[in-house]
Amino acid sequence: MKSFAKIGLVAAAALALSGAAQAQAYPDRPITMIVPFAAGGPTDIIARIVGDHMSKTLGKQVVIENVAGAGGTTGITRALTATPDGYTIAMGHLGTFSAAPATYPNLKYDPLNGMQPIGLAGGTPILVVARKTLEQADLKSFVAAVKANPDKFNEAHAGLGSVSWTTCTLLKGQLGVPKLNAVAYRGTGPALNDLVSGQVDFMCDQIVSVAEQIKAGTIRAYAIASAERSPALPDVPTTKEAGLPEYQIEAWNGIAAPKGTPKEAVDKLVDALNKALNDEGTKKRLLDLGAVIPTVEERTPAGFAAVIKRDADKLSPILAAAPR
Numbered sequence: 001m002k003s004f005a006k007i008g009l010v011a012a013a014a015l016a017l018s019g020a021a022q023a024q025a026y027p028d029r030p031i032t033m034i035v036p037f038a039a040g041g042p043t044d045i046i047a048r049i050v051g052d053h054m055s056k057t058l059g060k061q062v063v064i065e066n067v068a069g070a071g072g073t074t075g076i077t078r079a080l081t082a083t084p085d086g087y088t089i090a091m092g093h094l095g096t097f098s099a100a101p102a103t104y105p106n107l108k109y110d111p112l113n114g115m116q117p118i119g120l121a122g123g124t125p126i127l128v129v130a131r132k133t134l135e136q137a138d139l140k141s142f143v144a145a146v147k148a149n150p151d152k153f154n155e156a157h158a159g160l161g162s163v164s165w166t167t168c169t170l171l172k173g174q175l176g177v178p179k180l181n182a183v184a185y186r187g188t189g190p191a192l193n194d195l196v197s198g199q200v201d202f203m204c205d206q207i208v209s210v211a212e213q214i215k216a217g218t219i220r221a222y223a224i225a226s227a228e229r230s231p232a233l234p235d236v237p238t239t240k241e242a243g244l245p246e247y248q249i250e251a252w253n254g255i256a257a258p259k260g261t262p263k264e265a266v267d268k269l270v271d272a273l274n275k276a277l278n279d280e281g282t283k284k285r286l287l288d289l290g291a292v293i294p295t296v297e298e299r300t301p302a303g304f305a306a307v308i309k310r311d312a313d314k315l316s317p318i319l320a321a322a323p324r
Contacts, residue, residue: 026086026265030061033255034090036075038068038187042163042208046122046253047091049285053276058268068187071161072096073104076256080109084116084258086265091121094251098311099166102319111256111308116266118255119273119299120307123292124206126167126225126249127236131198132218139222139242142202143175150177156191156200159184160324163251164191166315167225168204171247173318195219206251207232207290225249232290249314250292254304266301274299 035047044066051062067075072095079090095103097111109115128139136142146153155172157165165184172178183200185191188209194200196218207224211232214221223242224230239247255273257266276282277293286293297303 026262026268027058027060029087030063031058031086032065032088033062034075034079034088035064035066036068036072036079036090036092036096037066038189039066041188042124042206042251043072043091043093043253045208045289046124046286046291049282050121050255050273050276051091053279053282054269054272057272057275071100071103071159071165073100073107073109073161076100077108080115080256080258082258084260084262086257086261086269089118089255089257089269091253091255093163093253094311095161095163095166097254097256097308099315099319100161101312102316103161103166112305112312115259116257116261117301117304117308118257118266118269119301120252120254120294120304121273121277122253122286123294124163124208124251124253125230125290125292126163126204126251127207127210127214127233128171128202128204128222128225128239128247129195129210129214130202130220130222131195131200132220133198134201134220137220139237139239139244142222143244146177146180147175150180153180153202154200155180155182156195156203157182157184158188158191158205159186162188164188164203164205166319167249167251169322170249170315170318171204173322174244174246178321179323192219211290223247230290232288252294252307254307256304270300 033047033051035044037043047064055062067078076090076092076096079088082088100107136145155168172180195203213219221236223239224236225239225247283293
């Protein structure tokens with residue numbers, strides 16, 4: 001009887017260890033990456049490029065789910081209130097993580113303290129662009145004209161809380177024309193279409209969205225709001241070169257998970273992100289779009305959290321006071 005009991009105990013222990021090993025074998029099923037915007041936009045494009053390589057490292061598919069609404073906050077809320085098991089993550093951006101708290105007073109998530117950052121996935125420089133028929137040929141003359149006659153200019157943006165709204169709100173605040181006419185659209189695509197057709201005068205948006213139109217000559221690029229020119233658009237001057245050095249802002253995309261996500265899942269997601277951004281094929285796809293590859297530090301949870309806080313501190317005072 002004792003030998004049978006001993007065998008039973010050994011078998012039970014082995015079964016328990018096997019179960020524990022299986023429980024720790026993350027991931028054992030596909031991972032959902034929520035993109036809080038429609039398919040085809042800048043965030044969606046970067047999520048699919050990065051997620052594709054992350055799937056190879058993780059050994060399970062990273063499935064993109066588009067959940068649009070409320071400037072991206074609907075999708076981010078769903079992701080960050082999901083079960084914190086590593087199987088639901090989100091690809092957000094400057095607007096959803098740094099600008100949203102000042103833009104939406106009743107926000108249902110806390111990007112600074114209520115989520116688990118994974119890492120920055122890509123930087124996307126901001127450009128000030130205009131319809132090609134606009135009289136002002138450069139940034140200096142455009143700024144002078146806007147300050148002198150703000151009622152004569154119409155700004156296009158992709159909705160409250162979007163990157164285009166956020167970055168142009170910063171621009172208008174610095175120019176002292178916060179109430180300048182603005183036309184809201186349901187996304188960057190429709191806004192850009194009306195800019196191309198001359199229905200609106202200007203907008204601020206990510207290089208990923210506007211680079212092809214600039215290259216095709218269907219819109220005019222005044223300047224890029226970064227310290228250096230972009231290799232993707234080498235003829236476009238920086239805002240410093242163009243006469244507005246104080247306007248410096250870069251959008252970005254980054255991955256986050258619900259607070260309380262297990263460390264082993266976080267570590268594997270960070271590792272997969274790093275390997276994606278180190279892969280030459282993935283890097284080329286991002287660089288061809290004009291994106292900036294994050295530093296090694298920015299790809300870590302702590303580095304990404306610092307980026308979120310830095311831009312929240314910069315944007316919050318202007319966004320909180322901006323007309324809605």
